[in-house]
Amino acid sequence: MSHALSPGDDIGAYMAQLGQAARQASTVMRRTNTGCKNAALLAMARHLEAARPTLVEANARDLERGRASGLDAALLDRLELNESRIDAMIEGLEQVASLPDPVGEIDGLRSRPSGIQVGQMRVPLGVIGIIYESRPNVTVEAASLCLKSGNACILRGGSEARESNAAIAACITRGLIEAGLPEAAVQVVATTDREAVGHLISMPEYVDVIIPRGGKSLIERVSREAKVPVIKHLDGVCHVYVDASADLDKALAIAVNAKTHRYGTCNTMETLLLDAPVADELLPRLAAAYAEHGVELRGCERTCQLLPDVTVASEADWAAEYLAPVLAVRVVDGIDEAIEHIERYGSHHTDAIVTESYTLSRRFLAEVDSSSVMVNASTRFADGFEYGLGAEIGISTDKLHARGPVGLEGLTTRKYIVLGDGHVRR
Template identity: 50%
Template sequence: MTGSGTLENQVREMARLAKKSSASLAPASTEKKNSCLLTIGKLLDAKREEIKAENQKDLVEGKKNGLSAAMIDRLRLSDAVIDSMIDGLGEVCNLPDPVGAFEDMSLRPNGLRVGRMRVPIGVVSMIYESRPNVTIDAAALCLKTGNSVLLRGGSEAIHSNLILAEIIREGLLQSELSGDCVQVIPVTDREAVNHLLQQEDYIDLVIPRGGEGLIRYVSETSRIPVLKHYKGVCHIYVDSEADLEKAVPIIINSKVQRPGVCNALEGLLVHKDIAETFIPTIVKALHKDGVTVKGCKQTVALAEGVEQAADDDWGTEFLDLVLVVKVVDSVIEAKDYIQHYGSNHTESILTENYTTAMQFLSEVDASAVMVNASTRFNDGGQLGLGTEIGISTTKLHAYGPMGLTELTTRKFVVFGMGQIRD
């Protein structure tokens, strides 16, 4: 048997076991699932030195392979990161369990009661890069919603992910749940991803999380439904009736706090009526924080140190301290610009005009649309989901951060009293 065949069989067997375990996990009580999550949290705390030792192997290898400082930062499992993983497990425990909830019950003329019930999706596969803490986040959300999960992290985090997988498995077994409910693909061979994406008999949903290249590859290769977002090209429109004192810190936070994430600001649109006053102010503030500002001709003329934006700068996800600025004539032009260059991720308007704000909210198409708030709030934790497994910019079946509810689906339930169909 070839090595490729052996790997294919290994991945298929893991998927089969995940499917089998999902049948026993789905009916587990909320109390049992929460107890399991808390047990995993205790094990993370007790084994933090082992976790850091395995993580150190990844850090050493990553530096040797030339990973950027930003990637190394994402990869590092410090005590603070481990504490945050433990806190995240507790937060998920405290969230309402959507599984089994009845919704939209109605009484039909023939006396049937018809409604919907929240149920697990089944088996979720997540493919992600760097950030080994995602292993815990994904496991927590899937376990709470009764889903088995197959995780395939990046090769740069293999040691970290495998130790976390061992801890999760131990927590499952201590809680009398199947250890196969959460599995990490234990090899770095990229061919494992191809095999994983063919397991349509066992896996119900694939969620890729990482760079645009990874997500496009998964979407093009998978025989299983994929929830995705390719990139986060997020904008703020500063309306003519914006409170400009509020506007400066909102824009700085959106761009500067963490420029390398998908909800960071990439494009700033400024109404022409306030451009002469506001653009020099915001450019100065951006420069103070090390942001390279590129702009349209009007922006270049209004402020010092602004580079002329090239054609391919508009709509670019810089993931860095770089921002494009454009002067627009109206909220309609801002909306048209966003429709052309946006990525359906996060859009925000700064205005004190209620009618303009509501127009923007209703007409701009994005997974999160905000009024007088930083784009950085498009995050599961910030929006009250506890944590998230990713942000979907597709619309089937979820749009925006995916928390517990988004990891369930709904089936029809019918209560009768002997009715038969005519």
């Protein structure tokens, strides 16, 4: 029941053991059928259900230690595992079990003039390393998505959640064993030594990709030091551009929703761009709506002429990811200036245009180089659930491999398959 490997003094040797075991497990996972993977997910859900008291107790010890060491209220909130969060973990497992299995899907199988048939088959990446911070429910989310996509994974959670993560890991292991899968298909790193991360990101022989989930400094450190490919999720400096051709009621609804639906998420609008001809009419209506929500505005000169009470934005405001009830507002002259602004200051995450113009909607979709580009919709829709991926492991701001919300498909790759009948090349 307990994990075979335990960390000793030599963290490097321990991590290499985990890596080796994961690599071996990945060759089993690769050929595990959908039914068996789903059985493991549902068994994990049952074991979490049965372990509720244990989970809450383990989490209480983490919370106590956190409080004693002075963690702030926001961090303590993210660390907490209460009954409703355990419900959510269990529902998450059931939901991932119900998603279609991407592995084995064959695309574009076509006959070639030589007589061979060529197509692409979707296959697991292999071993995925995930590094995350305080939220212990990530342990279940990450494990379930990696398992369903046929990968083995090595999970490194935050030290503040170590007892909660160990209790969750025990349920995951029981589920794997019950379904007849290798325990090493999901391994939770059992040391809080920071050195472990350094090893995890430097073992290309055992780990195929690293996904860091957490603050900017974690992601930047991992990206800088990794010797393994990284799927990363950096800032969301998202824009809504309201063109002169917009329906102003839609513009108002979208601009308010994109800012105020939630402040701390990466798909929240941080800068609003208004086309000059509609600024006069729209700005006062927007200002009133934002005032109601307690959103502070920082404006360009032209904004401040129309709204004298607004603070003048500095250069830094245009590139800021506030994650707070603050919004930068700029009046621009048409779509070209808007796209230039987005190109210069944006983070290529999610940007939207509000317009009734067919031509401008097509231009914006084609020319804005962001992971999600929207017409007449709130940036808050940029999310794996809203997009129908079922669940997401993060939102990639990379261009290669996976871009935007990363679901099961982003945890797979496609290899070519060739079917012949004794064919040789002439």
